[in-house]
Amino acid sequence: MDLWRELNNGRTLSIYDMGRLPMARRSGLLAILKRKGWGLTIAGSSVRYRKRIRVFDKIEMRSRALCAEARFMYLEQSMWVKGTCAGHALYRTAVTNADGLVPIENLRAELNPNTPLPPIPEWVAAWITAEDLRPWPPMQDTP
Numbered sequence: 001m002d003l004w005r006e007l008n009n010g011r012t013l014s015i016y017d018m019g020r021l022p023m024a025r026r027s028g029l030l031a032i033l034k035r036k037g038w039g040l041t042i043a044g045s046s047v048r049y050r051k052r053i054r055v056f057d058k059i060e061m062r063s064r065a066l067c068a069e070a071r072f073m074y075l076e077q078s079m080w081v082k083g084t085c086a087g088h089a090l091y092r093t094a095v096t097n098a099d100g101l102v103p104i105e106n107l108r109a110e111l112n113p114n115t116p117l118p119p120i121p122e123w124v125a126a127w128i129t130a131e132d133l134r135p136w137p138p139m140q141d142t143p
Contacts, residue, residue, distance in 0.1 A: 007053040013045075016077050016089050019061040023075075027065070032110045033095070038102055043072060044092035044131055051086035053079065059086075066090075067120045068104045074124050090127060 007015070024030045024040070033039065053059060060080040067074050071094060078088045095102040108117075120128070 005055050009047070009049065012049070012053070012079070012087060013047070013089075015059070015061070015079070019063050019077055020075065020091075023063045023065070028111060032107075036110070037097065039096045041094050041096050042091055043094050045089060046127055047087065047089045049087045051081060051084055053081055053086050057081045066124060067118050068108075069120065069128075070104055071101050073104065073107075074120070090124065092128075092131070 021030070024033075058081070061077060062080065063075065063077045065073060065075050073093045073095075075091045075093055076089065077091070079086045095107050104117075108115075
C-alpha cells in the first residue's frame, strides 16, 4: 500500500510539533510553563512542502524562534533531507493561562528580560498583515 511510503501533511505537522519541544526545553520555556501552570498554543501556521520525504529518509529538523509582538511569538521550522530543504513552517504561537493569552512581556520577564526582541522580518510582517485581512469567522456569506 502506497499510503505510508512518504510523509503526508498530517504526519509532517506532528513531527514539527515534536520538534518544538526540545527547543522549548533548551530555552527554559518548559520549566517556566510547568512552574507557572501556563500552556502553549498554536494560533496560526503557514507550511510549504517542497520535496517529498519518503519512508526511511533521514530528516534533519531545524527550529528557531524568529520574533515576537505583544501577544504572539513567531517560530520557524524546516525539514532537510540530504542537504535539501523539504519543507518549511512558520508558526504564530502563544503562551496561555486561565485568563487567556499571556502577554509577551510577562513571558520575557520569566525567560530573559534583558535580551531585546529581534525585529519582525519583512516576510513575517507580510504574513501577519495577510492574516489580519483574512475574514473571521470564515464563509459567512455561504448559504
